[in-house]
Amino acid sequence: MAERIGVYICHCGTNIAGTVNVDELTEFANGLDGVVVAQNYHYMCSDPGQALIKDDIKEHDLTRVVVASCSPLMHEPTFRRACAEAGLNAYLFQMANIREHASWVTEDHGKATLKAKRLVAAAIRRVQHHEPLEPMEVPVNPNALVVGAGITGIEAALKLADAGKKVYLVEREPSIGGQMSKFDKTFPTLDCAACILTPKMVSVGQHENIELLTYSEVEEVSGYVGNFKVRIKHKPRQVDLQKCTGCGICWEQCLGMRIPSKRTIRKGDLVINKA
Numbered sequence: 001m002a003e004r005i006g007v008y009i010c011h012c013g014t015n016i017a018g019t020v021n022v023d024e025l026t027e028f029a030n031g032l033d034g035v036v037v038a039q040n041y042h043y044m045c046s047d048p049g050q051a052l053i054k055d056d057i058k059e060h061d062l063t064r065v066v067v068a069s070c071s072p073l074m075h076e077p078t079f080r081r082a083c084a085e086a087g088l089n090a091y092l093f094q095m096a097n098i099r100e101h102a103s104w105v106t107e108d109h110g111k112a113t114l115k116a117k118r119l120v121a122a123a124i125r126r127v128q129h130h131e132p133l134e135p136m137e138v139p140v141n142p143n144a145l146v147v148g149a150g151i152t153g154i155e156a157a158l159k160l161a162d163a164g165k166k167v168y169l170v171e172r173e174p175s176i177g178g179q180m181s182k183f184d185k186t187f188p189t190l191d192c193a194a195c196i197l198t199p200k201m202v203s204v205g206q207h208e209n210i211e212l213l214t215y216s217e218v219e220e221v222s223g224y225v226g227n228f229k230v231r232i233k234h235k236p237r238q239v240d241l242q243k244c245t246g247c248g249i250c251w252e253q254c255l256g257m258r259i260p261s262k263r264t265i266r267k268g269d270l271v272i273n274k275a
């Protein structure tokens with residue numbers, strides 16, 4: 001069965017009509033295969049604009065709708081809803097962006113109108129291949145994985161955890177904080193880096209929604225949005241984190257370790273500062 005297509009061209013005030021010749025475009029659309037009705041209107045997304053489409057769907061028994069206006073990011077849901085309200089499956093609709101892709105990118109009326117014609121013709125060809133779709137609901141795992149526990153990862157993890165999500169925060173180093181933990185002051189405000197960072201590090205460690213996996217790396221990610229499976233390699237550190245105070249003595253005693261920064265080590269009662 002041949003499709004019965006309605007085409008609606010928006011002026012967007014002078015945003016489109018100031019550059020694209022909307023009457024010429026409407027006449028052009030009217031002559032294309034499958035087009036039963038083509039109209040232009042000042043503001044297609046307005047209630048009267050949507051009513052125009054809805055009335056035509058019923059009056060002309062339309063099976064497909066094309067709106068030539070702005071970015072689908074702005075009004076695709078608006079027009080899909082209008083189609084559905086008139087009894088047409090919402091996905092039998094196609095939008096052509098003749099504003100951002102034509103009228104806003106040139107002041108040349110002829111070129112803008114020509115480009116708009118091509119976009120509208122393409123949308124009309126495309127919409128004929130659309131199939132009716134039904135949205136479905138699938139269970140989604142709302143847990144989040146944050147990789148890297150520098151200030152960015154810490155902040156992201158805290159925001160997600162405060163919003164009630166379970167967060168796995170993976171850090172490949174034995175300790176969190178990233179670069180910022182090495183600064184004294186931060187540019188440009190010269191705020192004390194530790195004063196900003198350490199309360200957040202503590203919050204991350206204590207937050208009931210955050211599972212902190214330090215000395216760990218993501219090995220494999222599989223699955224899809226809402227249902228990812230992640231394998232994490234947790235390197236052994238031979239330390240009970242609940243009991244460790246971070247005094248550092250084990251590092252000093254370990255012959256395999258080289259700690260470049262200046263530190264204090266203990267030998268019996270003797271305290272020596274070493275570079």
Ligand SMILES: Cc1cc2nc3c(=O)[nH]c(=O)nc-3n(C[C@H](O)[C@H](O)[C@H](O)COP(=O)(O)OP(=O)(O)OC[C@H]3O[C@@H](n4cnc5c(N)ncnc54)[C@H](O)[C@@H]3O)c2cc1C
Pocket residue numbers: 147148149150151152153170171172173176177178179180183185186187188216217218
């Ligand atoms: C010397 C220096 C001075 C700076 N001074 C300033 C300043 O004064 N003001 C300012 O605003 N910015 C400054 N910056 C920039 C600042 O460091 C960064 O903007 C900020 O710290 C970056 O934070 P981040 O969390 O994005 O990254 P990072 O602090 O780099 O943290 C990334 C974390 O991810 C971990 N990680 C990386 N890969 C993986 C992986 N595959 N798996 C698990 N964990 C991983 C790392 O170990 C690290 O802990 C400076 C940077 C440097 C290097």
Ligand code: SF4
Pocket residue numbers: 010011012013015042043044045046069070071074075099
């Ligand atoms: S549908 Fe888009 S282009 Fe038309 S008036 Fe509304 S915002 Fe402007």
Ligand code: SF4
Pocket residue numbers: 239240243244245246247248249250251
């Ligand atoms: S020696 Fe200190 S840093 Fe090392 S595991 Fe024991 S408490 Fe932690």
